[in-house]
Amino acid sequence: MNPIIQIVASIFGTLGAYGLFLLARFLIREAISPLNNLPGPPNPSWIQGNSKEVQDPELDVAQEKWVDKYGTTIVYKWFVWNRLYTEDTKAINHILMSGYDYQKPEPARKWALRNIIGSGILVQEEDEHRLQRKVMNPAFGVAQIRELTEIFMDESIHLRDIWVSQVGPDNKPVRIEVQSWLSRMTLDVIGRAGFNYRFDALDSTEPNELNKAFSIIFGFASRFTIWNVLQSVVPALRLFPSTVDSVKKEAYATMERIGRDLLRQSKAQLAATGEKGDGWRARDLLTLLVRSNMSKDIPENQRMTDEDVIAQVPTFLVAGHETTSTAVTWALFALTKDTKAIQDNLRQELLQVQTDSPTMDTLNSLPYLDAVVRETLRLHSPVSSTMRVAMKDDVLPLSTPYTDRKGNVHYEVPVRKGESITVPVLAMNRSKRLWGEDVKEFRPERWLTPGGVPSAASSIPGVWGNMMTFLGGAHACIGYRFSLVEMKALLFVLIRAFEFDLAVDADDIVGKLAMVRRPHVRSEPEKGSQLPLLMKLYVPS
Template sequence: MQTITQSALLALLSYVVYKLCRVLYVVFVAPMFSPLRDLPGPKRTNFIYGNMGDIIAADPGELHSRWITEHGHAMKYKAFFNADRFFTQDTRALQHILSHADEFQKPDQVRSNLAHVLGEGVLIAEGEAHRRQRRVLNPAFSNQHIRELTDIFLTKSLELRDVWLSQISDAPSQDGTVHLNVLKWLSKTTLDIIGLAGFDYNFNATNPEAKRDDMSAAFQTAFQSGQAFTWFTMLSNRFPILRMIPTAREKKVKEARQTMKRIGMKLINEKKRAILEANEGLGGKVEGKSVEGKDLLSLLIRANMATDLPESARLNDDDVLAQVPTFLVAGHETTATATTWFLYGMTQYPEVQKKLREELQAVDTDTPSMDVLNSLPYLDAVVRESLRFYAIVPSTIRIAMQDTAIPLGTPVKDKKGRILHEVRLNKGDGVLIPIISLNTSKEIWGDDADQFRPERWEKVPDSAHEIPGVWGDLMTFLGGPRSCIGYKFAIIEMKALVFTLVRAFAFEMSDPSYEIVKRSAIVTRPLVKSQMEKGNQMPLKVTAIGS
């Protein structure tokens, strides 16, 4: 026993020494040999944080846009622990990075942190695992299937409308208005939508009388714990062995994951049983295109069980289970936050709100089809402009998985006066992919890029067509093989919410003196500057039309 204990301690000590040596190499040695060292860029402001403290303190994308003006379209800045990070708005370079997904992957620390909370779903998996998951998931996000889900989007939007009308009716003022934190209510509604559309699960979140759901509570606990940024979190990402320490955070995450696994596996087993029963007369043969169950999870499981699917392409139960919290992350807070910023934009540009309402009220039904929603030109333009101007994910990071070179569309001059037509990276170097700063670049969108102007979509600048995004000449949903698989789902869901709410209500700031600030933790959420202690909120004055 003593020999085993000594061996274990020796192994642990060796691991710690190796990791420390690795950290020392990354911090002190690697920067001296980095091919990025001669690129222009800002001076670091802190040895440990590099320029990251400045980025976190600024509005999302604000500092990156300023650096482009000061240092050019390709530069480097300092990330944590003295690491050089490449940053560019060169569209050819971004096209190369996004199209070579195996060569440029998400950072291990980010993947590890999210996977620890959510599992290895399609958002987190890399390489062949990601391709396999995406192949099986793709049919669930087709135009045909989103068309079938549109009634869920509208039904839940109308439920939210009716709850707000009820609150207006019960308001003491009796003036047809109510003051609401719309972020909270939109978050409840999109949770209900992804529950039903994602796995035919009713969270019933918009019902004020409903008891809090176990799955919802577990997800919120895990997600919020995963967002918490502390020194210990950062260290445990680099030293996963530290997660064995029974901290309060680890206990919460473990309990939440157990709850999500229990409910998730129950859903999966029920759907497998329903699919087998529906195909009982086919001699055990499961058709990938059979019609029972239209939620995303049913379609995923049916496609995964299809008898014509090669065994090597199938997902195991853990892979399928990981999609449940992945659907919640990707289809819940993202759309809620995007729609919240949309409504904020309507308070800042009342003439846009008025023009949009006129178009929406000309539709003679509360439940238009997907095709009707997509046929409304001003709705489409305002949604596009909102997703450009208020992109909810300001940027993302990729890591070079090997020594490589990134081609530039426009050459850059380095500190030694050399003209570079490509930028070389060492294995492990980080690359920032800008979203909000590219979406609002005056070089691409013109001098009014920093203004909310839906009419720009009547004639999009040619330079915007060079942005390597999967949708609408924007980087909002990224591009390449790792682009957002659910972007069509998100756009129609957002249009359904906007259609219902802007037809029924007028929106103003709850208090004109409130200054709304943006802070990013996975997505960019709003806060009231004078009420930071209240956390994320968007307090609006909501008036029933006709009051």
Template sequence: MLHPFYSGSRIHKISGPKPKGLLGNIKELSDHEPTTVYQRWVEDHGHILGVNTLLFFYMLYLADPRAVAHVLAHHVDYPMHKDVRKEAERVLGEGKARFLSPAFGPYQIRELQSIFYDKCSELCELWIQRIKSENTTRNPADTASVWVEATSWLNKMTLDVVGLAGFNSSFDSLNPDGMPNELSEALRAMLAVNGNPSVLDYLHAFLPITRIIPSQSRRKVDHARKVMDRIGRELIADAKSATRATASGDISRKNFAAKDLLSLLVRANMASDVPDSSRLSDEEVLAQIPTFLFAGHETTSSALACFLFSIACNPEVQDRLRAEAFACAEGDRPTAEALNKLPYLDSVVRETLRLYAPVSAMLRTVTKDDIIPTESRWIDNEGVEHSGIPVVAGDSIIIPILAMNRSKAIWGDDAYEFKPERWTDLPATASSIPGVWGSSMTFSGGLRACIGYRFAIAQMKATAYTLIRTFRFALAVDPAQIEISVNAMTRPVIRGKAKEGPNLPLWVGLVESESAL
């Protein structure tokens, strides 16, 4: 990731924020929300920036849609950097998208729809119990509403969904009488330490030699990974036993089917009619589990929390969304196709994921000299005009997802506002964004785009539909007390208390009937 001048790199000639001492701009990223910093840099210096990361080393920040499209389309020439990949594998394991792909096709997602509704209904019942309880904190201005800290409940619900959809296992996280879920606690620990990086953590990322000095977060992550690996091995053993029982001695693909991710992977490992070259070892199967847990649980939970925050702050959006949901002819549990035909629900989900993309940025490295095309000509620090960006092997590129999703040059002066109506009349500039879903970078783009985007969208729509038909929402604190943290994950926190984790206090009341609208 570090790339000195003698390599021939010219990134240091590109306009960007002024370095601040020997640590370049690392201290600024450590002291402030990275995405807030990225957005300010893009507004001040444009969509093409050279940023000093440490000493004399620079990285290219790309928010230019044409340039980003080129990088994503040539994923072999612009892969994830090996040091970043190693760090990701240390946390999540060596997950491979090609192994996970069978579980994320349109047919498989439709088959999971009932799980989304079942678990959201279970969450609704628990909140209804709170509303009916005499020992619940009530809103002084509306005694029919009770206090709920939403993020913890959403985390439990999405973990239970992933348990069934991914592993055909009931994690029972929503059970109020159940034991704390060890797997969920391990995930929480990983996100907590990676969501509050220290200067030493940044040095680990940008200067690999410093990793001989272990940080506190690194030790906690290593412990959490051991917990996840142990539980993962238990899940694999259970899946093998179930596979043998289902196949009645003849373990071949034609003799049994599976909807959940783990069973699909175990089948590929055990089936007699699968060639050895396509067979997975237990270690390869194990490596997929943290990836799916993180992608299918944490990102969806964070997006749903941002959805509730958005509609709680915008009651007119909430009312319009509820009216559309009650007008749906398919009642409590519409099919995925019916949900996709609800235009305002689609606009609200798109706007939530645009403004609050769960992952805020991605990093790529350059493996061969190239000229990255740009939408328009630009001038470097020496006054030289360019029609593209010259890069050399070893250069590093950051694509600031949220900064692109919120770019005023792309979306207009109201880019930072939550405005679902924009999706019925998108600005022409938004069509140039090379995302795999909609005109946003939320799920990335190209062949390396997020393979689980259909899963996330389907679960988000089913959950939003069910919640809005059941409850009305309002913030239980002054809106100024809530901020959207974008470190490890984009999620609401109490201002000044981000290190305490996600927090969204809401007043939640029942929607008594359709006639109440």
């Protein structure tokens, strides 16, 4: 036999044998996993497991139905992997508050997320995460968000004026697709407030180069395929380029170039104005981050590199753009779904304010507006769940025991290093066990009356509002104040100006997950994410 052929055959034989060894080790590990004793749904497919059910929008959140049948702590199959799922607040508190003992899955961090946002704070763990969080915290404080409220109001009024121009002189209801408009508005906000950059998305018919680059990367990353899953867990498969790699590479180059320009401008602004530079309009989040990073309070060896700072630009876009626009879209859906009484009550409160551009403190002083925002983020959290992987062997304590497949009762769950756990955000926000029988109703009044929020909900270990929307612990959302005030600004302006009704039947609206959970019209799947509403100017009677 030709020596070259022998060498090639030997290499492939060795690789094949090693692959079989890894497969056998994996199958044995899964077969003896303690999680197999937990209750859960039957496995419908050896390859896909329960993954199709989890992703089926008609089931909304499939795990909610499993919990009703099998209990609050269960196991299901994500493709061929066991995945622990629990709505037990004691277990979730242990996971979120155990520092970095439970981390985002490494394939998701180092492959999927990094493909979108680079090495920003959303993908970091342990020392690097602590460092970035320490440097970034000052930029997201109450005083900083108070000053940014002017930008929130400006862009909300800008959107209002565009919508006003679309209403005819007879003030008959016009159909408008609010999801895309809100996405453009929040993009303009995060551009100005995040890094002093003008997208002009509300006025432009074509996206500028940064918007286009981000849309390309975000669009490819949001497409769920089995090949993407395999690439995330088998690094060798990443060596095989796809037809879109060159397009993505060009988009990344554009984002990096603009990021460096923005960083250079921020440093120049600080050099020109000094540590206490006057003129807030230069004090966007990126400039605040640069100022904090240069602070004498932070040792030289604990400062972020320029690459780390630049990586926060796409992080701001992901975390501060789609989530807020989606949350406000769901708020408008909730305010039009069943009865307009809630919309009318909110409008009457907002009309009592004597200015079109209130401050953050004024917005936060409006109780019904606050209740509507809370109820929206409880019932329609944009992020439906997140994942954690145990970094060591551990035991999860439970407040509610489970009965295993052999009939034995357990008050804790043994977890091995490397096993995956779903942290349910949306399901815990609307758990009957925690919130009561009316949990699926949009009822802002629950936040205004004594005892309206059940005591059981107070055990939810979220950083805000007795809910999981912004998570908790080391990875709690750093920008939750930013998002809340922006939501309030948008609702303040839009509800004062317009009356809204659904343009389609409420049952035709379904939530679909693609990075965040967005509304879709079931009868118009080709149009993608959308929420069509009928809009007319509000005219006092």
